[in-house]
Amino acid sequence: MNQDAFWLVMIFCLQEKGNQSVANLDKEAVQLKIEQLLKEKNHDAKCFRSALESGNGKQRVLEDMTLGNKLRIKGTPTKILNGDLIVGSTPDNILERYLGK
16 A cells, blocks of 8 residues: 555544544444545555455564554654654754754
8 A cells, every 4th residue: 555545544543433433443344444435545445455354564563562662652753863752743943953954
């Protein structure tokens, strides 16, 4: 899947419908809705289904979560610059100072 498809799915997964989040919905209904969204935007829904069924990417996500926990990263955005843990959005002038610009 490309970046546009990724963000389409991500936004869908993070939005709430009334008082109900996607996490509380039936798994098959969520999968069908995501496939429908992908098809509507001309993305490859078969690629999504294949990745979901094969588990591709699951190990990488688990590794990223383990590393995040080890580094005390609890949310996004989080950056590590020059050894400093910076949580939340960061103004450009602060980032430029860290990057030596």
